[in-house]
Each structure stands twice: as structure tokens, then as C-alpha cells.
Amino acid sequence: MLSYRHAFHAGNHADVLKHLVLVQLTRYLAQKDKPFWYIDTHAGAGIYALDTGYALKLGEYKEGIGRLWGRNDLPAALAGYVDLVRRVNPDRRLLAYPGSPYFALWTLREQDRLRLFELHTKDARLLQESFQDAGKQVIIEPTDGFAGLKALLPPPPRRAVVLIDPAYEDKHDYERVFHALKESLVRFPAGTYALWYPQLTRLDAHELPQRLKRLPAKSWLHVALRVREPAKDSFGMHGSGMFILNPPWTLHATLAEVMPYLVEVLGLDASAGFTLEQQED
Ligand code: SAM
Numbered sequence: 001m002l003s004y005r006h007a008f009h010a011g012n013h014a015d016v017l018k019h020l021v022l023v024q025l026t027r028y029l030a031q032k033d034k035p036f037w038y039i040d041t042h043a044g045a046g047i048y049a050l051d052t053g054y055a056l057k058l059g060e061y062k063e064g065i066g067r068l069w070g071r072n073d074l075p076a077a078l079a080g081y082v083d084l085v086r087r088v089n090p091d092r093r094l095l096a097y098p099g100s101p102y103f104a105l106w107t108l109r110e111q112d113r114l115r116l117f118e119l120h121t122k123d124a125r126l127l128q129e130s131f132q133d134a135g136k137q138v139i140i141e142p143t144d145g146f147a148g149l150k151a152l153l154p155p156p157p158r159r160a161v162v163l164i165d166p167a168y169e170d171k172h173d174y175e176r177v178f179h180a181l182k183e184s185l186v187r188f189p190a191g192t193y194a195l196w197y198p199q200l201t202r203l204d205a206h207e208l209p210q211r212l213k214r215l216p217a218k219s220w221l222h223v224a225l226r227v228r229e230p231a232k233d234s235f236g237m238h239g240s241g242m243f244i245l246n247p248p249w250t251l252h253a254t255l256a257e258v259m260p261y262l263v264e265v266l267g268l269d270a271s272a273g274f275t276l277e278q279q280e281d
Pocket residue numbers: 002004005006018040041042043044045046098099100101117118119120123143144145146165166167
């Protein structure tokens with residue numbers, strides 16, 4: 001039984017980092033004419049209202065996209081990401097936030113394909129409804145994304161961006177993501193894989209990036225944004241990270257420009273900071 005609903009958290013600091021990075025990956029692959037696939041193992045509901053229901057309850061977006069919304073000094077990559085959020089907020093008021101499938105759709109071309117997995121029955125239905133006019137470019141499956149990924153690799157065009165974005169409500173997800181990446185590298189070593197993870201005081205969250213560095217990928221990049229000091233009671237996320245296998249060579253420079261800005265604008269206390277490290281080919 002899945003209890004996590006992304007609607008509570010849509011547009012928070014973790015979504016900002018995740019979707020900013022995602023857009024850099026898909027835009028990079030779209031520079032070459034050859035088609036590619038976007039595979040989203042944990043796709044969510046697709047689009048989220050910020051002015052009603054779940055998002056309003058916690059108001060997490062106010063400390064994420066809400067802090068970037070009115071700024072006119074955004075670094076270029078961040079401005080490109082915020083412009084995409086404007087597509088669902090045409091009158092300039094921040095009322096809705098798009099999920100990862102939309103950021104991908106808007107940065108793919110006609111020849112590219114989206115393969116989306118979402119296990120939560122209600123969220124899968126919402127996702128299917130919002131993409132019902134998308135035609136054959138988008139295939140949505142209401143099934144387990146880890147098994148789905150395995151079945152799709154290697155993808156026919158031999159080019160792909162894979163986003164693995166579990167909620168980690170099930171502690172086995174830390175093991176699952178590690179093994180999914182390990183197996184995926186065997187099936188399709190050239191893929192670009194992006195894994196999101198939460199910064200929490202629990203050991204398996206803390207150890208995950210160190211374990212991922214030992215995977216046999218040609219290159220990797222690790223970026224993390226910490227917005228606050230870890231909570232004394234060990235509850236709650238104090239930041240999040242993205243671990244990318246086979247990243248575009250341009251990504252490090254882009255993030256080196258953006259991350260200090262994000263710390264400045266999204267940081268909640270003096271311990272806010274970022275990590276940016278990579279191993280090149
Ligand atoms: N990727 C989305 C985005 O950025 O907009 C957010 C995804 S949310 C963090 C994680 C989602 O994974 C939830 O909607 C949850 O229902 C779903 N989920 C949990 N376990 C899953 C599984 N084994 N396969 C596919 N989806 C799963």
C-alpha cells in the first residue's frame with residue numbers, strides 16, 4: 001500500500017534541484033538529431049495544483065519554486081527551468097507545478113519517446129488523464145518502475161535519459177535503486193541515468209552517494225543542495241541530491257554557476273550549502 005503522494009511536496013526545494021537537472025539532461029540529448037527515449041520509473045501524477053488541497057496543506061513550494069518565481073536575476077539555466085513552469089501558469093500567478101513527465105515532454109522533440117511508470121492507482125490515473133492527448137509519443141504504465149526499466153533496456157534508439165525518483169517511503173528503495181542502476185549499466189552502459197535521493201540523518205540515505213561512486217560507469221556527477229541543518233529529532237529532509245551516471249560534459253559548469261545562487265535563495269539557515277563533484281571519462 002503506497003501512502004506517499006507527491007502532491008504534498010510538489011515544487012519544493014528537492015523538485016527544483018531535480019527538475020533543473022532533468023531539463024539540462026534532456027536538452028543536451030536533444031541537441032543531436034538522433035531520437036532518444038525518456039524513461040521515468042516513478043513518474044507521479046503529472047501536474048499539481050498549488051492553490052488547493054495537498055500542496056496548500058504543507059506549502060512546501062513556498063520554500064522552493066515560490067522563492068524563484070519573482071526573481072529577475074536567475075542564472076540562465078535556472079531561468080530556462082522557471083520558464084517551463086510558466087507554461088502552466090500563463091497569467092504569472094504561481095498556481096500549478098508540473099511534474100517530471102512535463103519537463104521531459106516540453107524538452108523532447110517529435111522523434112523522441114516518453115515511457116512513464118507510476119504504481120499508485122490514483123496518481124497513475126491522473127497521469128493518464130493529463131497525457132490523454134499526447135498520442136503515441138507517450139506510453140504510461142501503472143506498474144512497478146524498476147521492473148519496467150529492466151524490460152526496456154537497451155532502448156531501440158540506443159540513446160536515453162532515465163530518471164529514477166522513488167519516494168523512499170519503503171526503506172528497501174535504497175537497495176533497489178542501487179541494484180537497478182547496477183543492472184542497467186550492464187544492459188545499457190551508455191545511458192544517462194539520474195537518481196534523486198533525500199538527505200536524511202539515516203545511514204542508508206547518507207551512504208548511497210558513496211556506494212554509487214563505486215558503480216562501473218564511465219563517468220558520474222553528484223550534486224546536492226542542503227537547505228537547513230539536520231533536524232535534532234532525525235525527522236525530515238534537510239536537503240536532497242541527484243546522482244547522474246554518464247552526465248553531459250557541460251553539466252558541471254552549469255551547476256557550478258547555479259548552485260551558489262540556489263543556496264543563497266533557498267537556504268533556510270546558516271548550514272545551507274551544496275556539494276558538486278564529478279568523475280570524468
Ligand atoms: N518523478 C515525479 C516528479 O518529479 O514529478 C515525482 C515522483 S514521486 C517522488 C514518487 C512516485 O513513485 C510516487 O508517485 C509513488 O506513487 C510512485 N511509486 C512508488 N513506488 C513505485 C514503483 N515501484 N514503481 C512506480 N512508481 C512508484
